[in-house]
């Protein structure tokens with residue numbers, strides 16, 4: 001488990017499936033995640049099992065985000081996927097703070113900095129990249145705060161709410177992250 005200033009990143013537990021399910025079928029949230037299709041509670045239980053299997057295989061690192069002062073209840077998720085151990089790169093795949101009322105309080109940025117510290121200073125990746133819809137200003141603002149740089153866009157790649165959206169490619173190199181943030185302090189708990 002890795003702690004930032006306000007949040008901890010931890011492995012998913014089977015009991016998290018219910019928490020994720022209670023937020024998951026909200027279109028406001030799902031429209032920004034890889035698939036907007038509704039899920040059943042069994043889908044979510046299988047998702048937790050699958051993400052934990054991939055974590056053990058070191059092919060994806062899917063973390064739950066919990067707020068340090070609120071105990072074990074998840075407030076969001078964040079992951080590193082499409083990992084290349086040869087090229088030492090990975091992509092951010094899913095990232096959200098579930099409740100709109102908990103957004104804008106710094107939890108997302110803290111979670112992303114904690115994940116990037118894990119990516120660069122724990123597992124020694126060289127570059128982390130992501131794709132984000134070009135009109136998602138809150139997310140792009142956060143990524144810029146975390147040293148991601150806009151590397152260009154792909155036109156009309158995503159279809160959402162009856163419209164086609166451009167998608168922006170962003171990346172950050174290990175040296176760029178370390179230049180700004182150094183090596184962040186880790187939580188006391190063992191991983």
Ligand SMILES: CC(C)(COP(=O)(O)OP(=O)(O)OC[C@H]1O[C@@H](n2cnc3c(N)ncnc32)[C@H](O)[C@@H]1OP(=O)(O)O)[C@@H](O)C(=O)NCCC(=O)NCCS
Nearest residue numbers: 032095096097103104105106107108109137138139141142
């Ligand atoms: C994107 C998301 C994870 C950000 O998490 P958050 O906890 O709300 O973000 P933070 O409060 O940590 O904000 C950090 C920085 O992001 C930027 N930011 C946040 N909200 C913003 C907004 N509405 N407009 C512009 N920039 C914004 C700011 O730079 C902010 O730094 P500041 O507070 O020092 O100004 C959250 O909004 C979310 O879950 N959105 C829905 C799902 C989603 O869009 N996921 C990303 C898919 S690529």
